[in-house]
Amino acid sequence: MRKNLYVLKFGGTSLGNVKRIEEVAKIITSYIKRRINIVVVVSAMGDTTDRLIKLAKKINPYPSERELDMLISTGEQVSGALLAMALHKKGLPALSLTAPQVGIITDTSHMKAKILKIKTKKIEKELRDDKIIIVTGFQGMTPEKEITTLGRGGSDLSAVALAVALKADRCEIYTDVEGIFTADPRLVPQARKIDCITFDEMLELASCGAQVLQTRAVEVAKKFNLPICVRSSFTKKEGTIVMERKTLIEEPVVRGITLATDEVKITICNVPDRPGIAAVIFEAIANRGINVDMIVQNVSHKKVTDISFTVGKQDAHKALDIVKRIAKEIRANRVIFDEDVAKVSIVGVGMRSHSGVASRVFKVLASHKINIEMISTSEINISCIIKKKEGGKAVRALHKAFELDKK
Numbered sequence: 081m082r083k084n085l086y087v088l089k090f091g092g093t094s095l096g097n098v099k100r101i102e103e104v105a106k107i108i109t110s111y112i113k114r115r116i117n118i119v120v121v122v123s124a125m126g127d128t129t130d131r132l133i134k135l136a137k138k139i140n141p142y143p144s145e146r147e148l149d150m151l152i153s154t155g156e157q158v159s160g161a162l163l164a165m166a167l168h169k170k171g172l173p174a175l176s177l178t179a180p181q182v183g184i185i186t187d188t189s190h191m192k193a194k195i196l197k198i199k200t201k202k203i204e205k206e207l208r209d210d211k212i213i214i215v216t217g218f219q220g221m222t223p224e225k226e227i228t229t230l231g232r233g234g235s236d237l238s239a240v241a242l243a244v245a246l247k248a249d250r251c252e253i254y255t256d257v258e259g260i261f262t263a264d265p266r267l268v269p270q271a272r273k274i275d276c277i278t279f280d281e282m283l284e285l286a287s288c289g290a291q292v293l294q295t296r297a298v299e300v301a302k303k304f305n306l307p308i309c310v311r312s313s314f315t316k317k318e319g320t321i322v323m324e325r326k327t328l329i330e331e332p333v334v335r336g337i338t339l340a341t342d343e344v345k346i347t348i349c350n351v352p353d354r355p356g357i358a359a360v361i362f363e364a365i366a367n368r369g370i371n372v373d374m375i376v377q378n379v380s381h382k383k384v385t386d387i388s389f390t391v392g393k394q395d396a397h398k399a400l401d402i403v404k405r406i407a408k409e410i411r412a413n414r415v416i417f418d419e420d421v422a423k424v425s426i427v428g429v430g431m432r433s434h435s436g437v438a439s440r441v442f443k444v445l446a447s448h449k450i451n452i453e454m455i456s457t458s459e460i461n462i463s464c465i466i467k468k469k470e471g472g473k474a475v476r477a478l479h480k481a482f483e484l485d486k487k
Contacts, residue, residue: 085207085248086111088241089121089217092215093256095159096126104313106164107254113173118208119246121217121239122163124155129218131240142397145190149219149229156216156235164214172214177202179219179238186220187262187368189374193220193228215242232394233294240297244304251306251396253293254313259320260285262484263337267472270485274335275318278325281332281335286460288425289340296414298322309352312376325427325429333437335428335480339471344405345453346394347388348414357410358387363424364402370395374423376467382486384413390465421453422471425463426478432459438453444481450474 083134088111090104111118132152135141160176167174183199204215217235220228230237236253243251260282263271277285279302286295292310301308301322351357358377365372373390391399400417407415413462442463445452450473454465466474479485 082116083115083121083183085117085251086247086250086252086258087119087121087239087243087246087248089235089251090123090159090163090313091235091253091255092123092126092128094254094344095122095124095230096165100167100313101125101159101162104163105170106252107313108167109170109172112212117210118212119203119207119242119248120212120214121235121242121452122156122159122164122214123217123235125150125159125162126157128158131133135478144428146226148226152226153216153219154227160214160216167212171211172182173210174214176214176216178213178216180221180225180227182215184215184220186222186230187224188224188226188228190228192231192369193222195220195230195371196223198241200245203246210322211340225311231294231296231314232299233291236297237300238305238320238379240308244306246311248306250309252302252309252311254318255292256312256314257292257310258315258317258335260290260311260322262335263475263479264290264339267339267475268479268485269339270406271479272485272487274320276321276323278429279322279333280325281429282300282322282462284458285336285338286463288427288463289342289423290336290351328478333428333430333434334484335430336426337475337478337482337484338423338425338427339475340423340425341468342422343390343394343423344417345388345390345465346396346399347386347401347416347418348407348412349386349416350384351356351387352410353383353385356412360410361387361403361406362389364406365391365399368395368398370399370401370402372382374454374463390423390454410475420468421465422468423463423465424471424474424478425461427461427483429460431462438462440479440481444476444477448473450475450477 134406163175164176186193217238261271265271307323375389378386452464456463
C-alpha cells in the first residue's frame with residue numbers, strides 16, 4: 081500500500097507530443113518509486129484547445145457555447161488516454177477517467193462553469209487498489225449530465241479542487257516555466273524566480289495577467305489553505321510555493337509585474353448623469369455572465385458623463401452587443417470599442433505599508449512617454465491601462481525602477 085497522496089497537474093506544453101508524454105510518465109514513475117499515491121490532472125496537448133476553437137469559428141463565427149464545450153472538452157480525453165498508455169508501457173496500473181466519470185459536478189454556465197461538488201468514491205476505490213488515476217482537467221458535468229468547461233486555465237482549478245476534495249498532502253502544478261517570476265522572462269530577461277509567494281499576491285498577479293496559475297484555482301487554494309507548488313516539467317529545479325503569508329521582518333514593496341493583452345476597452349459617451357444609470361448598464365452585463373475588470377466614470381459638468389470599462393476579449397462581442405442596445409435605451413451619444421489596449425500591473429503585499437508607490441509608478445511611465453488611460457488600485461495592486469504597443473516597455477521600465485532583478 082502506498083503512503084500519502086499527491087495531485088499532480090500537467091499543462092499542455094508538458095504533454096505537447098509523444099516525447100513529452102513519455103517524459104511526464106517518467107516524472108510520475110519517480111513518485112511511485114517513493115510509494116506515493118498519485119492523482120494526475122491533464123490539460124489538452126499543446127495548442128489543441130485553440131485549434132479546436134478556430135475550427136469551430138470556421139464553421140460558425142459565433143458558435144453555441146454548449147457545442148463549444150462538447151468540442152473543446154475532447155482534448156483532455158486524448159491526453160489522459162495517451163498518458164495512461166505510456167504508464168502501461170512501464171508496467172504501471174494507470175486508469176484515465178473523464179471528469180464526468182469521476183463525478184465533478186458543475187453549474188450550467190458553459191465555458192466558465194463553477195464546480196459545485198466532487199464525488200470522490202470512485203477515485204478512492206481505485207487508489208485503494210494502487211491505481212494511478214488520470215483525470216481530464218478543465219471539464220465537468222451538470223446535474224443534468226451536460227458537459228461543461230471551467231474557463232481558460234481550468235485544469236489548474238480541477239487539480240486544486242480534487243486535492244481539496246481528496247484531502248491530498250500536496251498539489252503540484254507542472255508547467256513549462258520553473259515557477260513564478262517577478263515578470264514574464266520573455267519580456268524581461270532579468271526577471272527573477274520567486275521562491276515563495278502569498279495567496280493574496282498570487283491572486284492579484286493571476287487576475288492581472290500572469291498566466292502561470294488560474295485565478296479561481298488560487299482562490300480555492302487560499303480558501304482551504306492548500307499550498308501549491310508551481311514547477312517545470314522540463315527541469316528538476318525547485319519551483320515556487322504559493323502559500324499563506326509568512327511574516328517577514330521587511331516585506332518587499334513590489335513582488336511582481338504583469339502585462340495583460342487580452343482585454344478590450346468599451347466607452348459609452350455622453351451618458352445621462354442620473355442615479356441608477358450605471359446600475360442598469362452593469363447589471364445587464366453581469367446577467368450575461370461577463371466579468372468587468374476596470375471601470376472609470378468621468379466627472380460630469382453638463383449632466384452627461386462618459387463611462388469606460390474593460391472586459392476580456394472572449395466576452396467582447398457579447399458585451400458590445402449589450403452596451404449598444406442599452407446606449408440607445410438611455411439615449412447615450414455613441415459607443416467606442418478599443419482593442420488596442422494592455423494592462424500593466426504591479427503587485428506586492430509590502431505596498432500596504434509603503435507610501436508613494438503609485439506616484440512612483442506614474443512617474444516612471446511618464447518618463448518613458450507612456451500615457452495612462454485608466455487606473456485601478458487596491459491595497460496590494462496598481463493597474464494601468466495603456467496602449468498595447470507600450471506594454472513591453474512599461475513592464476521593463478517598472479521592473480528596473482523597483483529593482484526586481486535583485487534578491
